[in-house]
Structures are given as structure tokens and as C-alpha cells.
Amino acid sequence: MIEFVLNGKSVALxxxxxxxxxxxxxxxxxxxxxxYSCGKGLCGACNVLVDGEVVHxxxxxxxxxxxxxxxxIEGLAADKGHPVITAWIEEDVPECGYCQPxxxxxxxxxxxxxxxxxxxxxxxxxxxxxxRCGTYHRIRKAIYRAGELMKKNK
Amino acid sequence: xxxxxxxxxxxxxxxxxxxxxxxxxDEVTVLISRCEMGQGISTSLAMVLAEELEADWAKxxxxxxxxxxxxxxxxxxxxxxxxxxxxxxxxxxxxxxxMLLEAGALKWGVPxxxxxxxxxxxxxxxxxxxxxxxxxxxxxxxxKIPERVHLKNPKGYELIGKALKRLGTPKKAxxxxxYCYDLKMPNMMVATIARCPVxxxxxxxxDANAAKAIEGVRYVIPVFGSPRETIRRKxxxxxxxxxxxxxxxxxxxxxxxxxxSSDFQDPWHPTRSKVVGVAVVxxxxxxxxxxxxxxxxxxxxxxxxxxxxxxxxxxxDDWLREETGKLILNRGNVLSAEASSAKTLSAVYRAPYLxxxxxxxxxxxxxxxxxxxxxxxxxQDPWNSVLTASQWTGxxxxxxxxxxxxxxxxxxxxxxxxxxxxxxQVSRAVGAPVKVLWTREDDIQHDHYRPAYTCEIRAGIDDGxxxxxxxxxxxxxxxxxxxxxxxxxxxxxxxNKAVELLQGRLPEPVKTGAHRGVGHVQNAFAIECxxxxxxxxxxxxxxxxxxxxxxxxxxxxxxxELAASKAGWNNPPPNGRYRGIAVQAHEVxxxxxxxxxxxxxNGDEVRVHRVICAVDCGRVVNPNIVESQIFGGILFGLxxxxxxxxxxxxxxxxxxxxxxxxxxxxxxIPSIEVHLTPSYRTPVGVGELGVLPIxxxxxxxxxxxxxxxxxxxxIRIARPLPDTSRG
Numbered sequence: 001m002i003e004f005v006l007n008g009k010s011v012a013l014x015x016x017x018x019x020x021x022x023x024x025x026x027x028x029x030x031x032x033x034x035x036y037s038c039g040k041g042l043c044g045a046c047n048v049l050v051d052g053e054v055v056h057x058x059x060x061x062x063x064x065x066x067x068x069x070x071x072x073i074e075g076l077a078a079d080k081g082h083p084v085i086t087a088w089i090e091e092d093v094p095e096c097g098y099c100q101p102x103x104x105x106x107x108x109x110x111x112x113x114x115x116x117x118x119x120x121x122x123x124x125x126x127x128x129x130x131x132r133c134g135t136y137h138r139i140r141k142a143i144y145r146a147g148e149l150m151k152k153n154k
Numbered sequence: 155x156x157x158x159x160x161x162x163x164x165x166x167x168x169x170x171x172x173x174x175x176x177x178x179x180d181e182v183t184v185l186i187s188r189c190e191m192g193q194g195i196s197t198s199l200a201m202v203l204a205e206e207l208e209a210d211w212a213k214x215x216x217x218x219x220x221x222x223x224x225x226x227x228x229x230x231x232x233x234x235x236x237x238x239x240x241x242x243x244x245x246x247x248x249x250x251x252x253m254l255l256e257a258g259a260l261k262w263g264v265p266x267x268x269x270x271x272x273x274x275x276x277x278x279x280x281x282x283x284x285x286x287x288x289x290x291x292x293x294x295x296x297x298k299i300p301e302r303v304h305l306k307n308p309k310g311y312e313l314i315g316k317a318l319k320r321l322g323t324p325k326k327a328x329x330x331x332x333y334c335y336d337l338k339m340p341n342m343m344v345a346t347i348a349r350c351p352v353x354x355x356x357x358x359x360x361d362a363n364a365a366k367a368i369e370g371v372r373y374v375i376p377v378f379g380s381p382r383e384t385i386r387r388k389x390x391x392x393x394x395x396x397x398x399x400x401x402x403x404x405x406x407x408x409x410x411x412x413x414x415s416s417d418f419q420d421p422w423h424p425t426r427s428k429v430v431g432v433a434v435v436x437x438x439x440x441x442x443x444x445x446x447x448x449x450x451x452x453x454x455x456x457x458x459x460x461x462x463x464x465x466x467x468x469x470x471d472d473w474l475r476e477e478t479g480k481l482i483l484n485r486g487n488v489l490s491a492e493a494s495s496a497k498t499l500s501a502v503y504r505a506p507y508l509x510x511x512x513x514x515x516x517x518x519x520x521x522x523x524x525x526x527x528x529x530x531x532x533x534q535d536p537w538n539s540v541l542t543a544s545q546w547t548g549x550x551x552x553x554x555x556x557x558x559x560x561x562x563x564x565x566x567x568x569x570x571x572x573x574x575x576x577x578x579q580v581s582r583a584v585g586a587p588v589k590v591l592w593t594r595e596d597d598i599q600h601d602h603y604r605p606a607y608t609c610e611i612r613a614g615i616d617d618g619x620x621x622x623x624x625x626x627x628x629x630x631x632x633x634x635x636x637x638x639x640x641x642x643x644x645x646x647x648x649x650n651k652a653v654e655l656l657q658g659r660l661p662e663p664v665k666t667g668a669h670r671g672v673g674h675v676q677n678a679f680a681i682e683c684x685x686x687x688x689x690x691x692x693x694x695x696x697x698x699x700x701x702x703x704x705x706x707x708x709x710x711x712x713x714x715e716l717a718a719s720k721a722g723w724n725n726p727p728p729n730g731r732y733r734g735i736a737v738q739a740h741e742v743x744x745x746x747x748x749x750x751x752x753x754x755x756n757g758d759e760v761r762v763h764r765v766i767c768a769v770d771c772g773r774v775v776n777p778n779i780v781e782s783q784i785f786g787g788i789l790f791g792l793x794x795x796x797x798x799x800x801x802x803x804x805x806x807x808x809x810x811x812x813x814x815x816x817x818x819x820x821x822x823i824p825s826i827e828v829h830l831t832p833s834y835r836t837p838v839g840v841g842e843l844g845v846l847p848i849x850x851x852x853x854x855x856x857x858x859x860x861x862x863x864x865x866x867x868x869i870r871i872a873r874p875l876p877d878t879s880r881g
Contacts, residue, residue, distance in 0.1 A: 019440055027344075027438040032336035033329025035562075036439075037513050038594045042812040045513060073329030088327040092319040092778060095786060096192025097326030098333060098513035098562030123821035130812065132513045132563050133192050134789030136820045138782070 004065045006031075007075030015062055022046045022057040025072060033073035033101045037130075044129030047102040048072050054109045054128075073101035076108060083153060084108045087146035095133035103129045107143050115147055173246035174203060175217075176254075180274055180288035182209045184243075186216045187225035188235040189534050190322070191564030193841045194779040195235045197320045199243060201775055202236075205313045206247030206306060209287070210274030216321060218558045221536040229535040231569055231668055232635075233742050233839030236775060240837055248303040250294075257294035258285055308773070308834065317778035322560070334517040334532040334559045335591065342519070342587040345580050346442040347377055349431040349600050352455040352805035353664055357429040361450040365434055368448055370441025375583045377431035377576050433580045439591055458805035461663045463507065463606060466802075469660060470608035470629035474502065479627065479656035482634075483642055486650030491623035495614030499691055503611070503680035505867045507800035508604035508669055509815060514562020515597040520577035521587035526553045529577070532561035534568040542571040546578035565790070566668030570602045598815050599807040602667025603800055605632030607676040611684045613648075619692045621703065623650035626681070631657060632666040640674030640846065643739040644681065645710060646703040664802070670790055671845040678738035679795075679867060682850030686734070687863050696854060697723050697735050709770055710737065713831060714747040716768035720829050721749035731763060734854025736847035742838040744771040748788070750824070750851035754859050758871040760796060762824040762852055767844065769828060772835035780840050784828045787844020793818035795849040799868055 003012045006029065015024055025031045025048070034057055037045035041056035048057045049071040050064070076082050084107050094100045103126070110117055110125040117125070122140055131139070175183040184200040196216045204214050219225040227238070251271050258276030259266040262283060270277050277284045308314070325331045350356055362374035434445035473479070492498065519530040520543070527547050533539045536558055544551045561568055573590060581588040592600075607630040614622040624646075630637050634655075641653045669675070689696040697718045704711040714737045718724075727733050730753050737747040751764040765788055774780050797816050801808045809815040853864035860871060 023438065023440045026336075027440065030338070032332065032338075035333075035514070036335060036591075037515065038812050040594070040811050040813070043513075077328035077330070085327050089319075089324050092323050092782075094192070094320075094323055094326035095194070095782060096513060096561060096563045097322070097331055098192075100326055101329035104327065104329075127819040127821040130513070130817060130819065132511060132565070132790075132817060134786035134818070135782070136789065136818075136823045137785055137826060139820070 002062055002066050004067060005069045007071055007078065013062070017063040018061045020058055021048065021055075021060045021062050021065060021070070024062045025057060031072055031074050033077075035098055035101060037099065042130075043099070043102075044106060045099045045102040047105040047129065049105060049109060052109065052112065054106050073104060076104065083149035084111065084142070084146040087142040087149055091138050091142040091145060093135050093138040093142050095135055099129060099131045103131065103139055107139070107146065111143065111147055111150060115150055117143060117147065173243060174207065174250050176250075176287050176291035178288045178291070180210070180286045181213050181215060182207065182274070182287065183215045183217050185219040185225070187219040187228050187239070189228065189230040189536065189558060189561065189564070191230070191534060191561040191568065193783060194320050194776070195230070196322070197318065198236060198775045198779055199239055200321065201313045201318060202240060203243040203247040205311055206244050207251050208271035208273060211313060211318065213274055214321075221540055221556045221558070226537065228537055229569065230564070231534055231566060232672070233740055233744070233841045233843065235839060237742050237836065237838045244305055245303060248305055249300060252300050252303050253294040253297050254287055254290050256297055257290040261285070261290070261293065314773070314775050316776065318776055319778065331560060333514050333562045334519060334530055334589075335514050335562070337519050337530055337589060339519070339521070339587050342589055343372060343435050343437060343584065344439050344442050345375075345433045345435045345588050345590045346439070346446050346593065347431040347433045347576060347590065347596070348446050348449050348451060349596065350453045351599070352453065352458050353600075353802075353807070354458050355430075355453050355455045355805065357432060357451050358454045359452040360429070360432050362432070364448040364450065365445040368441060368445045370437045371434055371445035372437065373435040373584050374445070374449070375433040375435060375580050376429040377433050377579050379428045379430040431576065433576070433590070435580060435584055435588060442591075443593075455805055458663055461802060461805045463800075463802045466606060466663065467504065467608060469658065470606075473629040473656040473658050474608065474610050474627060477656055477658060479629075479654040481652060482638055482655050483651060483653040485652070486623070488623045488625045488650045488652040491614055491650040492612065492625070495622055496617060497615045497691070498612060499615065499684075499687060500610060500612040501684055501687055501863065501865055503609050503683060503865050505607040505676045505679060506798075507606045507664060507802075508794055508798050509598050509601045509800050509809070510563075510565045510567035510669060511598060511815065511817060512561070512563030512565060512567055515594055516567070516573040516592040517590065518573045518577035519587060519589045520574075520581035522547050522578060522582040522585075525549070526555070527578070527581075528555045528557065529574065530557045530559055531574055532559045532568060533571065533574070534561070534564045534566070535571065538569075539571050539574045542574045543578050546575045547582055565670040566672070567601065570667045572602070594812070595810045598809055598811065602665045604669030605630050605636050605664075605666040607637065609676070609680050611680055613684065613688065615688060615692055619694060619699070619702070621646060621648045621688070624648040625652045625654070627654045627656060629656040631660060631662045631664075635672050636666060636668065637673045638677075639672050639741055640677035640738065643674070643741060644737060645707040646700075647706060663805075670787070671842040674738060674740060674842065674846045675791065675794070675849065678736065678846045679849040679853065682736035682738065682847060683853050683857070683864060686854040686857055690857075690863075700735070700737060710739065710745055713737065713745045713768045713770045716829055716831060717747035717749050717766055720768065720827060721751070721766040723749060727751055732855045732859035734851045734856070734858060736850035736854060738846040740838075740843050740846065743835075744769065744838045744840055744843045746784070746843045746847055748847045748851040750848065750855045752852060752855040752859065754856075754871065760852065760856055760869055760871065762792060762796070765792075765824050765826045765848065765851070767826065767828050768831065769840065769843065770831045770833055771840045771843065772833050772837040774830055774833075775837050777830060780830060781828050783840045784844040785826050787840070787842060788826055788848050789818050789823060791845035791848035792824070792852065794867065795852050796868055
């Protein structure tokens with residue numbers, strides 16, 4: 001039995017300890033906003049927050065999050081007017097959109113720890129997330145805009 | 155309330171395709187016949203129709219058009235959607251508008267000419283009456299469809315030309331869009347497939363006992379090769395002769411290749427006896443993966459077992475040296491021009507196989523029943539998907555219901571339907587809905603690759619610096635679209651020009667397919683790099699040379715000049731930076747010129763700082779979407795130019811995931827400026843345009859930095875040889 005808090009709600013599951021968190025989220029819990037794209041922790045499409053830190057859920061065994069707080073894109077989106085998601089919409093970032101939940105999760109963690117990131121802070125944080133459509137410029141703009149929104153909301 | 159079905163009679167009298175539905179709540183639904191892979195086409199097409207309809211954009215939605223002939227062609231590629239549908243959708247929108255106007259006029263008993271359509275309302279100004287489209291739709295749908303409609307004066311466009319946001323953005327930003335990978339339905343199982351690591355090989359024996367013992371695994375199903383692959387294997391006989399003649403090590407004898415048998419028979423197609431993959435069907439992805447890992451398969455490499463990419467490249471070189479190809483284009487007389495040429499230059503350019511690596515790997519859901527089937531396919535080619543499904547289920551095309559799904563990236567990969575064939579077979583075998591998932595490794599190792607390409611360009615230059623002849627010889631395996639588009643798109647005013655395609659007798663050892671930009675990309679790289687070699691040989695500025703040669707092509711010249719002036723071409727670049735310029739036109743009629751500014755880090759690392767891109771794509775439907783497509787295209791092309799290469803060893807693709815097939819990351823992107831030239835021409839697509847010139851623009855900047863021409867992609871600067879003198 002593994003228990004953790006998912007998007008603010010406690011869950012208790014009978015699953016294999018070594019099952020990657022990604023597949024627990026997608027196949028067991030039915031939350032498909034977190035994406036599979038590489039399965040090796042190389043692209044960031046599966047990123048989720050565990051106690052506020054970004055982890056690649058595709059290479060994280062579910063046992064790792066025992067007792068932790070896990071936040072997925074669904075958890076962020078439940079906050080209507082979430083500054084990062086709002087900025088993403090205002091900058092019209094997504095093309096195909098498949099990598100964007102992971103991008104938004106990574107950007108949220110960045111802005112939470114550093115509300116005024118510089119270009120190189122953004123490069124450092126966001127270079128773990130691949131976007132094949134090439135939306136990187138808009139991602140950068142959206143992160144700046146989200147930073148502004150967070151300041152206004154305070 | 156019935157939806158308003160509207161067609162048009164002006165161009166196609168018999169056609170009555172419904173492009174728009176208007177609900178009683180005033181909601182306008184535009185039917186989208188093309189596929190959405192992130193390029194934003196559903197938003198742009200809806201804008202075109204909504205413009206003439208005088209719709210309220212806030213009430214516009216889209217819906218996929220069914221896969222029927224009245225909406226053909228639905229295949230989405232080659233940047234053709236806007237060009238193909240522009241007029242049809244304008245007319246469809248105008249027709250609907252006229253019918254709504256007439257319905258309003260009838261209702262009020264006033265002449266139609268006194269009514270006006272404004273943002274979703276029919277208005278009678280004289281009496282101040284107004285009715286929303288929703289309340290007139292049913293009446294309008296019963297009216298006779300007008301035979302002729304007037305289109306708006308473009309000066310009055312309210313939507314077209316506006317930087318509107320994409321309709322699907324909020325869903326994507328909240329992670330709510332369901333991709334094929336995310337689909338779930340009752341009784342659905344998940345399958346992953348073990349495929350022969352050697353391309354075009356097959357399974358000789360399969361031991362599935364251990365796999366079946368894994369918890370959650372339900373079935374192990376053989377997957378058969380397509381008829382095309384059977385043909386491929388017949389070609390393999392010829393290939394083996396050619397490879398042996400060229401000294402391939404340890405050649406497989408033709409007899410062995412022909413008799414390599416399998417333990418399976420396809421129960422539905424006894425002639426297709428080659429098992430090319432083994433599917434493990436399970437309750438979830440993880441179980442399927444563990445089952446797949448437990449399979450014990452003895453693969454038969456067949457005749458590809460000795461093929462590597464250097465061997466293929468060597469064969470291309472031999473063809474260029476020894477053989478005469480097929481003349482694809484022959485203007486003037488290159489032979490006599492070459493004989494009388496004062497100065498002749500030549501160079502050989504090379505480009506590798508490339509993978510697509512869409513963010514969402516390949517995926518398909520099939521539910522095959524006895525007399526009908528449903529498919530959920532993220533496809534760029536719905537009709538071909540139906541045909542493939544039909545072929546592999548044995549059901550007629552009309553018994554197959556295809557649900558188009560928005561794709562997690564396309565780039566040409568999803569014009570192929572190999573994943574549909576797999577899902578059809580597996581679902582048919584297990585008699586339940588099955589979702590076939592590809593891993594990233596499957597995706598990179600079993601792609602339909604952009605063909606490898608080698609070409610030689612020879613050209614003559616006279617004393618005035620004009621090009622007297624141009625002979626472009628292409629040695630590569632692939633289709634004409636993949637290899638030849640872009641060979642003659644830039645009008646440099648060459649009087650004698652020939653394009654020759656050399657394909658020997660070697661059938662494709664590698665499956666190839668469309669890749670964003672198709673042949674334009676390799677050809678623009680070769681042509682535009684060669685232009686800089688001509689400029690160097692004639693001591694001309696690369697921009698001035700192109701400008702002079704494009705003197706009689708005002709559109710191309712204007713785009714080139716715009717890029718150069720925005721880049722400040724005539725001022726020297728900052729210290730340590732070097733500039734390269736390139737221009738290319740797409741066959742649909744769009745043109746892009748780019749200036750790339752690069753520096754060399756640590757002597758051999760290319761860093762691109764800035765790309766300035768000028769674009770002429772006719773009238774711009776949505777500058778927001780055009781801009782994002784050009785940005786994305788530039789990064790896609792830059793990724794290929796700097797990083798990407800698929801190589802083969804013993805018939806297997808060496809690369810398998812992003813660690814050895816790296817694509818561009820956030821910290822590697824240049825700043826990009828896009829400048830759109832104002833135009834009143836019919837709009838044309840830009841999905842591929844940004845990709846085309848970037849390889850050459852960067853290569854030419856590297857040429858400027860090193861003094862050595864770049865002739866190979868991806869761009870690699872040779873490190874100085876290590877000092878070995880001390881032993």
C-alpha cells in the first residue's frame with residue numbers, strides 16, 4: 001500500500017513499488033495530463049511536482065512519493081486563474097501542445113523559487129523540457145508574463 | 155433545430171458540402187477538413203469562413219469534417235491547406251451569409267438588399283430590427299442555395315489579417331486535450347510491439363511463454379508486414395547482388411534471404427507470412443512493456459543485415475561518379491554550356507537520414523468487430539488511414555469509422571499509416587479495442603526517415619559574374635516529393651539548367667517518408683551553399699550576388715532585401731560574429747529569406763545568436779499563427795542543421811532516444827525576428843517555409859567564419875588533428 005497526497009487529496013494504492021509514477025498517474029488514477037514522451041527522463045513531458053520540486057515521473061518509482069505531496073497539471077489547472085497557465089494562454093504558447101503540461105509544471109517550480117528569473121535562469125530551468133514544435137520563445141515570454149501576474153496577485 | 159448546411163454552387167455545381175453549422179444558441183461551427191498537428195490550421199480555416207459569414211468570432215467553434223469524398227482531399231501536408239481551401243471557404247461563408255440575409259428579409263417582409271449581416275446578426279437598419287444567426291438558421295437552411303455570391307472587398311476584412319489566438323489553446327494549457335495516447339474506452343487493452351531491430355527483417359521463432367506469464371499480459375499476437383514490405387523483400391534480391399558487388403562484408407546469400415521462413419501464417423492473408431513484429435496485449439502499458447521485455451524472439455535480418463549508412467553514402471558517391479541518371483529538368487543545353495564555360499565550379503553536398511520525433515510517439519486505437527470497425531488515429535492522412543484499416547481488417551472502407559484526433563506533432567510522420575496497420579491486426583486478433591503505443595525507442599528506430607541525400611552541383615560563371623549553366627545531380631533513394639521539391643524554386647536566371655536524379659538499381663533499404671519541408675530542405679541547403687561558393691569564387695558579396703541574379707524576380711528580390719536590411723547586412727557584424735544569408739521559395743508560392751548570425755565557441759562549436767527571417771506568403775490570414783509557424787520551422791531546421799543524424803549499423807538504427815538523437819533545447823535557441831511582407835496575393839501556407847533556408851544560412855555564416863565551405867549536414871567543424879608525433 002502506498003499513500004500520498006495527489007493534487008490536495010489523499011490517495012492509497014495497491015501497486016508495484018517500482019511502477020513509475022507516470023504510469024500510476026495515467027493508467028491507475030486516470031490523470032492523462034502528464035505525458036509520456038521519452039520514458040528516460042530526457043524530455044520533461046512527464047514532469048510533476050513532488051513537494052514542490054520538479055521530478056521526471058517516467059523514471060520515478062511510485063514508492064519515492066510515499067507520504068509526499070504530488071502536483072500534476074490537473075492540480076495546477078484546478079486553480080482558476082493560475083498565473084502560469086493564464087500567461088500560457090495569453091501568450092498563445094502551445095502548438096501541438098503535447099509537451100506543454102510538462103513545460104508549465106517546470107515553469108511553475110521555477111517561478112515559485114525565483115519570481116524574477118533572468119534569461120539564463122530560464123535557460124537553466126527550462127532546458128530539461130523539449131518542445132519539437134519550437135515554442136521556446138513564447139515559453140520564455142509566458143514565464144516573464146507569469147512572473148508579472150504573480151507579483152500583481154500578491 | 156437543424157443545423158444550417160451550406161455549400162456553394164459557383165465552382166462545383168454538384169458539390170453540396172456542409173462547411174458550417176449554426177445552432178439556435180448562435181454558435182457557429184466550422185467544419186475542418188484538414189488535420190491539426192499544432193500548425194493552427196483549424197483556427198485559420200475557421201477565420202476564412204467566418205470572415206465572409208460575418209460571424210461573431212467569440213461564437214465560432216470547429217469540428218472535424220467526416221472522412222468522406224465531399225471533404226477531400228484531407229491529407230494534410232506540403233503546406234497546402236490554406237491555398238487549397240481559401241476560395242472554397244470564402245464562398246461557403248458568403249453563401250451562408252446570403253441565405254441568412256434572405257431569411258431575415260423574408261421574416262420582416264423587406265427587400266434583402268436593405269438588410270446587413272454584422273457580427274452574427276442580420277440587421278434591418280431602417281427599422282432598427284435585428285436577429286441573431288441562431289434564430290434564422292433553420293429558416294435559412296430551407297432556402298434555395300444561391301448560385302452566385304459576392305465576396306467581400308478585402309479592405310473590409312475584420313478577421314483575416316488579425317493576430318487572433320488559436321482556438322485550442324486553453325485546453326492545451328490546462329492539460330485537458332485528450333491525445334490518442336490518452337484515450338480510454340471500455341474493455342480497451344494496451345499493446346506494445348517488438349519489432350525486428352534490423353529494418354525490414356522478420357521473426358523466425360517466437361517464444362512467448364515467459365511473456366504470457368507476466369501479470370496483466372493477456373495475449374501475444376504476431377504482426378505481419380505490409381504488402382509493400384513483401385515487395386521490398388523481392389527487391390532485396392537485387393540489392394544483395396549490388397551490395398556484394400560493392401564488397402559488403404559477409405553478404406547474405408540471396409537464397410538464404412528468399413527462404414528465410416517464419417513459424418506463422420497470417421490467417422487472413424496466407425500470402426503474408428512474414429512476421430515483422432510481435433504485439434504484447436495487456437491491461438496497461440507497464441504490463442505490456444514487461445511482457446515485451448520477456449519475449450524471446452529469434453530475428454532474421456534478411457538482406458539488410460549488412461547495410462550501414464556509410465555503405466549507402468558510398469553507393470551514392472559511386473553513382474555520381476559513374477552513372478547517368480534520369481533528367482528531371484532540362485532547360486537550354488547544359489552540355490554545350492559546360493564545354494564553352496570560362497569558369498566552372500563544382501561541389502558535393504550531403505545530408506543524413508533524419509527522424510521526426512514528434513512529441514507524442516506513434517499511437518492508434520482500433521476497435522475491430524465482425525462487420526464494422528472504429529479507429530481513433532492521430533493522422534495527417536485520414537483517407538489513407540481508412541484504406542489501410544480496410545486492407546488489414548478485410549472490411550470495406552464504408553464499414554470503417556475513422557475518428558481523427560489532434561496530433562502531438564506531425565511533421566510528415568503521420569502521413570504514413572504503418573501504426574494503423576498494426577492496430578488493425580492486433581484488435582482484430584483479440585476481438586476488443588486495443589491501443590497500440592509506441593515508445594520513443596520504437597519511434598526513433600522504426601520511423602519513415604527523411605532520406606539520406608548526396609548531390610553534386612556544377613555551374614559555369616562568365617566574366618560578368620552571371621551563371622551560364624547549372625547542373626544539379628541528386629543521388630538518393632526516396633520519392634520525387636522527398637527528393638526533388640525545391641530544385642527549381644529560386645529564379646536565378648540560369649539559361650541552361652539540368653536536374654538529374656540518380657537512383658541506380660538499389661531499392662530503399664530504409665523506409666523513407668515525408669519530413670517537414672521535404673526535398674526543399676536538402677535542395678535549399680545545397681543550392682544556397684553553392685551560391686556562396688560562387689560568390690567566394692567571383693569575389694562578390696553573397697547578398698549582392700543573389701540580388702543581382704534575382705533582378706527580374708521582384709518578389710524574391712524584395713524578400714531577400716528585406717531580410718538583409720533588417721539584419722543590417724551592410725554593416726559589419728559584432729566582433730566574433732559572422733553572417734550567412736539564404737533564400738528559398740516553397741512550391742506553394744511562399745518565399746523566405748534568412749540571415750543567420752553565428753559565432754564559433756571553442757573553435758568548433760557553432761552557436762547561432764540571431765536569425766532574421768523575411769517572409770512573403772501572400773495575404774496573411776493570421777499573423778500570430780504565421781509567426782509561430784516560422785519560428786517553429788526555423789528551430790526545426792536549425793535542430794537538423796546542428797544536431798540531428800540517424801545512422802545505421804548492420805541494418806539497425808543506432809540512435810534510440812533523446813540522449814543520442816538530441817534536438818534543440820531552450821538554451822540553444824537564437825533570437826528570431828520575423829518580418830512579413832504586405833501582400834494582396836492569395837494566401838499560401840507557411841508550415842514548412844521557415845525550415846527551408848536555415849541550414850544554408852547557418853552553413854554560409856560558418857563558411858564566412860572559417861573560410862571553408864560547409865558541404866555536409868549536420869554542420870561539423872573539423873577539430874585540428876591531435877598531435878601524435880610524441881607517439
